[in-house]
Amino acid sequence: DMTKMIGGVPSLVTWDLDYSDGELVEAELAFFAQDNDGNVWRMGEYPEEYDEGKFLTAPTWIHGYEEARAGIMMQGKPQLATPSYAQGWGPAVDWTDRGQVDQMGVETKVPAGQYKDVLVIAETSAAEPDAQQLKYYAPGVGNVYVGWRGAGEKTKEILELTKVEQLDAKAMAVVRAEALKMEKHAYEVSKNVYAHTPPLEQMPSTGQAAK
Incomplete structure (x- = not known):
């Protein structure tokens, strides 16, 4: 229930944890937005890589920084026998994925x-x-x-x-706190990219007026 403004676009935030044999190997904040045609865009990623519990690196790419460009995560109207499409472009960290x-x-x-x-x-x-x-x-x-x-x-x-599993309010509060904790670290270690982005913002709940 959080967003980050990227390139003037409010982008939904996801928080992912990747475990291997019970050990955390990657944690990631990723950002997505949907256009009027239904296409879901990947606006960027901040992944933290770990080895035996120790932070190694964070190969970050976010649209608008270091020549990075958003890409399509999911087409609004996917069809067979159509060309591949860029899922994002982050040349500074060799992000060249296509779908x-x-x-x-x-x-x-x-x-x-x-x-x-x-x-x-x-x-x-x-x-x-x-x-x-x-x-x-x-x-x-x-x-x-x-x-x-x-x-x-x-x-x-x-x-x-x-x-x-659908998270309740208490569980969402825990996830939100972890995402904000990770963002704090992102501002410290990603000086060329993440440090230049605006902070995460919580989306207004139902019936709550936006500030």
Whole structure:
């Protein structure tokens, strides 16, 4: 329930944690906005990478800084047999990801349930042109499965959605506090990019007038 103004666009904030064998390897603040045609844009990312609990680096890219440009996270009207599209452009940190509609109308079963009419997006990058991540998106839910394809794929990562949970006000307050804590660190370590962005703002709740 927080936003950050990026390039004059109020962008929704997500807070992601990535664990491997129970150990936190990456935490990330990412920013998204939707246009009038339904396209969801990735406005930038602040990822923190860790090793054995120690902070290593934060390869940040945000639209408008160091030649970075927003890219499309999800097309409003995806179609098969269409060209790939940039998911963002962050040359300072080698962010060159691209997406392309790979399959539509797929049925997928994961621990969280069985989903129909699933959209599959194949993602690749300039650094690994012969490696693809396959991301499965279910209507009304989002990303439910991640697979891989290609001889150049190194991690061969597979992820499955195990549970869908709606956070209550107390849990949201905890998440909000953690996001703000992470942003404080971002201002300290990302001097060339994040330090120049305006602070996160909480969205007004229902019935609450915006200030």
